[in-house]
Amino acid sequence: MQTLNANPNLALHPAPTAARVHASLPQLHAPRNPAREASPPRAPDHVRASRRMVDSHGRTIRDLRISITDRCNFRCVYCMEPDVLFSPRESLLTLWEIIRVARIAENLGVRKIRLTGGEPTLHPELTEIIAGIRGSTGVEIALITNASRLSRASLRTWKHAGLARVTISIDSLRADRFARLTRSASSPEEVLAGVEACLAEGLTPLKLNAVLIRGFNDDEAADLATLARRFAIEMRFIEYMPLDSAHAWDASKWVSAAESRRAIEARFPLVACGDDESSSTARTFAFADGAPGRIGFIAPVSSPFCGACSRLRLTADGKVRPCLFSTTEWDLLPLLRGSACDEDIADFLIDATWTKQPGHGIATPEFRQPPRPMSAIGG
Numbered sequence: 001m002q003t004l005n006a007n008p009n010l011a012l013h014p015a016p017t018a019a020r021v022h023a024s025l026p027q028l029h030a031p032r033n034p035a036r037e038a039s040p041p042r043a044p045d046h047v048r049a050s051r052r053m054v055d056s057h058g059r060t061i062r063d064l065r066i067s068i069t070d071r072c073n074f075r076c077v078y079c080m081e082p083d084v085l086f087s088p089r090e091s092l093l094t095l096w097e098i099i100r101v102a103r104i105a106e107n108l109g110v111r112k113i114r115l116t117g118g119e120p121t122l123h124p125e126l127t128e129i130i131a132g133i134r135g136s137t138g139v140e141i142a143l144i145t146n147a148s149r150l151s152r153a154s155l156r157t158w159k160h161a162g163l164a165r166v167t168i169s170i171d172s173l174r175a176d177r178f179a180r181l182t183r184s185a186s187s188p189e190e191v192l193a194g195v196e197a198c199l200a201e202g203l204t205p206l207k208l209n210a211v212l213i214r215g216f217n218d219d220e221a222a223d224l225a226t227l228a229r230r231f232a233i234e235m236r237f238i239e240y241m242p243l244d245s246a247h248a249w250d251a252s253k254w255v256s257a258a259e260s261r262r263a264i265e266a267r268f269p270l271v272a273c274g275d276d277e278s279s280s281t282a283r284t285f286a287f288a289d290g291a292p293g294r295i296g297f298i299a300p301v302s303s304p305f306c307g308a309c310s311r312l313r314l315t316a317d318g319k320v321r322p323c324l325f326s327t328t329e330w331d332l333l334p335l336l337r338g339s340a341c342d343e344d345i346a347d348f349l350i351d352a353t354w355t356k357q358p359g360h361g362i363a364t365p366e367f368r369q370p371p372r373p374m375s376a377i378g379g
């Protein structure tokens with residue numbers, strides 16, 4: 001399978017204007033084995049005593065993203081290579097381990113849990129996971145999916161089990177591009193049918209995410225924006241990040257949020273909504289003509305939002321990642337499968353959070369792409 005570099009359809013357009021960003025971005029060479037540490041260094045006593053997950057930069061964790069599987073039925077070019085190796089099943093978190101961590105995390109201040117993957121709808125116990133978290137916590141449960149396997153019946157079952165919200169990824173409305181980008185047997189029509197099923201089952205507010213890659217689908221920004229108007233939902237554009245398993249990311253393929261906005265405003269003028277939560281990753285806009293729906297821009301590269309980050313991640317194989325771009329992760333599995341009590345696990349999560357880096361540092365010379373790809377971290 002062609003990687004981004006070799007794909008003739010991805011002939012690079014001239015470098016985008018934000019020269020400052022591009023010039024400073026290092027070529028990405030990183031070892032492929034994340035620094036997997038057994039236990040994080042102990043957090044200060046006052047932090048442990050607070051029974052809250054706070055980092056050394058004063059940020060508090062409220063959102064836990066749990067990757068429940070690293071398996072996926074897509075092979076998106078900005079995420080996972082066709083020859084990807086999945087973790088052995090026995091090393092993946094079990095249903096009860098996921099529920100236990102969710103319960104402990106709520107006691108430490110988590111209010112939202114997002115279930116991610118790989119593709120979480122591939123997990124055979126997704127309903128039981130949702131119901132188990134619902135039954136033992138009061139957190140809001142969300143799901144991110146490529147929507148290739150959604151039906152009204154499954155959505156109704158998950159909603160009944162406790163699912164509150166869904167976010168769907170869709171990067172192209174053109175079947176040929178969709179196929180080349182996802183390297184899957186799915187289609188834009190199948191994903192849009194998933195959108196309609198979510199709306200019909202009342203899983204709202206529904207959000208859609210698209211990653212624009214220069215020379216590939218960056219000319220679809222305005223077309224994708226029509227989905228917000230058509231379904232009265234939020235269509236978000238995420239800047240392409242260096243988290244792909246091929247390590248093929250480079251700045252010439254990156255499209256800034258400002259550029260996406262200009263492309264959309266050429267057809268649909270926008271006005272800032274001005275009501276975004278401080279820890280929200282997206283900056284949202286309404287249509288100036290009053291049409292329904294919103295447009296969101298998630299700009300981790302050009303406008304990092306790390307200062308108010310409230311997110312912690314748990315990978316499908318039980319690694320705690322304080323930051324999406326962590327190059328060090330803390331192995332929770334031995335505690336979950338050993339004789340550790342809930343207090344021990346809570347201490348571990350507090351200690352791991354305290355090590356959280358100030359930000360991703362993508363535009364700094366020190367930046368190193370994490371060895372673990374997005375597919376094994378979860379969005």
Ligand code: SF4
Nearest residue numbers: 306309323324359360
């Ligand atoms: S890059 Fe890390 S610190 Fe920044 S917003 Fe994402 S998870 Fe938070």
